[in-house]
Amino acid sequence: MPPSLIHLDPGPQPHAASHHDLVWAFSGWACREGCRLHAADLRVGDARFPAHTGAIRLDAETAQLRHGLAPAVLDCGFWGVAVLPAGGSWHSLQPVMLLEWSDGTWEEWPARAFAGPGPSPGAIVDTSADRKPAEDIPLVAIAMATYQPDPPLFQAQIASIRNQTHGRWICLIEDDGSDDAHWAVITAAIAGDERFLARRNTTNLGFYHNFERALTRVPAEAAFVALADQDDRWAPEKLSVLVGVLAGRPDAMLAFSNMTVVDRNGRLLSETFWPGLDSRHDSLDALLMANVVTGCACLFRASLLQLALPFPALGRLAYHDHWIACCATVAGGIAYEPRSLAGYVQHGGNSLGYRRRPGLRLASRIAACLLLSPAIALAGQLAMVRRRLAQPLKLLVSLPDTELVCRTAFAETLRRRATLDDDGRRAVSTFAPGPRIGLRLLAALLRPDRRGKAFRGVAARLFTGRVIAHLMSLLARLRPLPAARRSVTGERGHAG
Template identity: 40%
Template sequence: MTRLVNVDQSLPEQAVLGRGTAFPFSGWAWDARARALRIVLRIGSRVFPAATLRDLRLDVFSTARPPGDDGQVIVSGFWGLAALEEGFPAGRHEVALEVTWDDGATSMKPLGSLSIVAPAPVPALPPGIVPDDAGDGPLIAVCMATYNPGREAFAGQIESIRNQSHANWICIIQDDGSSPEARAAIGAVIGDDPRFLIEDNVRNLGPYRNFERALERVPPQAAYVALSDQDDVWYPSKLQRLLDRLERDDALLAYSDQRIVMADGKVMFETYWTTRDNQYGDLADLLLANTVTGAASLFRRALLDVALPFPVRVGKSFHDHWLACCALAAGRIAYVAEPLYDYVQHGANVVGHCPFPPGDALKLVAKTFGLLPAAVVSVFVRRLRPRVCSVLVNTTTTYYTEYRRLALFAWILRMRIPDLPAGKRRATELFKPAAENHWSLLRHGLFTPARQRRTNHAELRLWSGLMIERGTGWLARTVLALGVRRLAPAIATALDGRRAVAAPPDIVAGNPGVPEHPLLCRRPPRQ
C-alpha cells in the first residue's frame, strides 16, 4: 500500500531558545484508501500536533499528483507550529513526523535532528571605543544594516550620525555581502573612527536576518538601541529627542515622524501620515499593519530580551514590525509628533513610503462570499477560469503567508511574555494557528469605520483568505464525501487553471512565484 508523506520546507538544524521560540511545519499526507486522522511533529520526547488537517493543496494536484489518486490529494495538506518553551532541554534532538491514519496504521518520516542552544553571550565593549568627551549621557548603540549602499547617500547618513547632539554612541554596522567596491566605499567613509564597528556576513542574510545579527552584537554597556538605514539623513537632535520622550513617557520604545524626501532632495511630504492614521496603542492593529518605522526608533536594551531571537521568516517578515509588536506587548510605545529625519525614497528601498488607497469594506466582504459560487461555475464554464483562479491565488496566498506569520508572531509573544495583560492577550488570540477566530477578524474590521485608515482592511483581507481557503477545501471534501470522484479533479483543474498556485510558502525568501502581499507597498528589494 502506497502512502506518501511530504514536508514542504527543511526544518532548522539549530534553534536558539532564549525565552522560547517556535517555527512552522507544513506538508501533505496522502493514501489512496485512508485519510490522516492526526499528524504530529516529534522533537525528542515532545509532540507538537498539526493545527490544521485536510488543507487545500492544489499545488500537489498540479505537480505531484500520485498515481491512482481519485482527488484526495487536493485536501491532503497540514500545518502547525512547534513551540519550544523556555527551559526546553538543550542539546541535539531527533525530529520526525508521525501520521496516524483512519485505518489504524501509523507512518513515521524521519527529519534529521535539531540542536537546541542558548543565546551566545555578547562581549563587552573594549575601552577606548567611545571618546572621553562623549558626555555623561547613556550609551546608545546605533544598529545599521548595509548592502551595496550608494557612496554619496551612505556618506550623508554617516555624517548625520556623527553630528548628533547626543554624543555618547557607537554604530554597529552589519554588512550583508556588499560588492568589493561598495564594501571598500563603506570602509573609506568610516575611516579610522573607532565608534563604527563593522562585521561582514559570511553569506547574504537579507534585511530581516541582517538586522537581527546587528542587534545580537549590542554590547552590555549600551542602555539604548537605535536603528538606522544606510541612506537617510538624521537631524542633529534625533537621538536626544527620542531619548527624552522615552524617559518622559516611561516607554519601552519611542519613534518619530519622518519627512519623505526624494534622492535629489525634493520634499514629497512633510509627514509620513498622508493617507493613513498613526496608531501605536492597539496591539491587534499594530500586528495587522505596522506604523513604527525602524529608522525612526529608539528603544531600551531590555527589549532585546523579548525580541531575540527573531521568529522564523514566514512570507515577508520585517524587523521593525516584530520589534514594535514586542515593545507594545511588553510595555508602552511613545511618539514624537514631528519629523526627526529625512526618509529618502529611491528605487532600492526595501519598503518605501506606503499611502493607503481608499477601500470599501462591504465590497470586499461581498466579493469573498461571491468567490465560492464563482469557483463552482468555473468548473463548467472554461472562460471564467483564468479570472477566478487569479483571485483565488492572491486571496489564499494572503492566508498562507500573512495570517500564518501573524499566528507565529502572536504565539511567540505569548510564550516570551507570560504575564501579558488580558487585553493584549486577546489581541494575539485573533491569530490562532487553527484560525478558529476568523469571525473575530471580520468583526474587528467591519464595525469600526476608522479601521481602513489604520489597517487598510488588513483584517478583512486575512478573513477573506481564510474563508476562501476553507470554502474551497470544503467544496472539494464535500464532492469527495458524496462519492463524485470524477468531479473533484475537475474542480481542482478549474481552480488551478493557470498552474500558478504556489505551495503554502511558510518560509519564503524572495520567491518570485509568490504574489506580493496586497496590504503593503513594495519596491524592488536591495537584497
C-alpha cells in the same frame, strides 16, 4: 505506496535560549497521489504539536506537475507553532514531521534540526542582566542590516548618521552575505571611523533574522537602540529628539516618529509616511493586527532586548519592527513624535515600499472580494486562471496565511514571556494556535471599540483570505482524486 512529496518552508535553524521558551513556527506542504493530507504534527521527543492542514498552497503546483502529479492538489498546506521550554534537553533531538494520509497510512520526515545550545558565532546571547548605567550622554547603539546596498543611497545614509547631533553612538552593521563588490562599498564608506563596526554573514538569513543578529551585538553600556535601513536618510536631530521623547516618558519603552517619503534623488513625494496615523499604537490588540511602527523611525530602550531576544523562530516574511513594537507595547508603551525625522527613500529595491493609504477605496475592494469569494474560489480551480492571475491570487489567498503564521507566533511568544493586561490577553487570543481562527478574526473585526482603520483593514483582508481559501479547499475536495499510479522511482522525495 505511491511517492510522497513534502516541502518545508525555509528558515534558519531554531536556536535554544537559556532564558526564554523557544516558539517555533513551522509550515510547508505535502501531497501524495491518490490521497489527501489528513493531519500533520511536529514531534520533538515525546512532545507533539499539531498543525493546521488544508491550507491552499499555490506555490506547490509547479513542483507537483514537475513530479508528474496532475491535476495538482492545492489544499495540501500545513502550518503550526511549537513551544519548547527553556533549559530543556530538546535541542539535542531531531524534530520529525508526522504526516497522516486519508488512506490511514502515516509517514515520518526529518524537519529542520536545532542549533546547538550556548554561545557560538552569531548565536543569540542575552546581555541584558549585565547592562551598566548610562553616562550623562547615553550611548545609542544603531543596528543596521545590509544586503547588496545601492552605493549612492548607502553613502547618503552613512553620511546622515555621521551628522547626528546626538554625540554618542555606535553603528553595528550586520551584512547578510553581500558579494565582495558590495561588501567593498560598505567597508569603504565607513573606513577610518571606529564608531562603525561591520560584520558579514556567511549565509543569507533574510532581513528579519539579520536584524536579530545585529541586536545581539548591542553592548552592555548602551542605553538606547535605533534601527537603521541601508537606504534611508536621517534628519540630523533624529536621535537627540527621540532620546528626549523617552526621557520625558519614563513609562514608554519605544518612541517613533513620522517620516517624509522621497525618491532616490531626494525629491519629496509625501510630507508624511502615515497620513492620519489611522491605527492605535498604544494597544497590543491594534498593533498585533496592524503595525504602524517603522523600524528606521524608532528608538527603544536597550533593556527591551531582554524581552525581544531571541526573536520567534519564523521564516523570511516576518518583520522585525512589528515584533519589537509588540514587545514595547506590553513592556511599558510606545510614544509617537509627529515630526518627520527621517526620509523614507522609495525605490524599486525596498523590502516594503510606501503606498498611500487608499481608505474607502481599499475597504470597497476588500468588501467586493468578500462578496465575490465564491466566484474567486471557483475560478481558482482552473489552472489557466491560476497562471494568469497568479499575483492577485497570491495576495488574496497565500499571503494571509503567511501573516497569520507570524502573528500566531508573536502572540504565543508574548503570552509566555510577558505579563499581559486585558487588552493584551484579548490580542493574543485572536491569534491563539488552534482551530476557528477565521471566526476569531471575524469577531475581532466586528468588535465595536475603536482601534483604527488600519486594524479593520488588515482584519478584513485576513478574514477574506481565510474565506476564499476555505471555499477553494471545499471545492478541491469535491473533485475526485486521480487513482494512484505504481511508483517506479522510489517511495518519497523532497519537493524543495
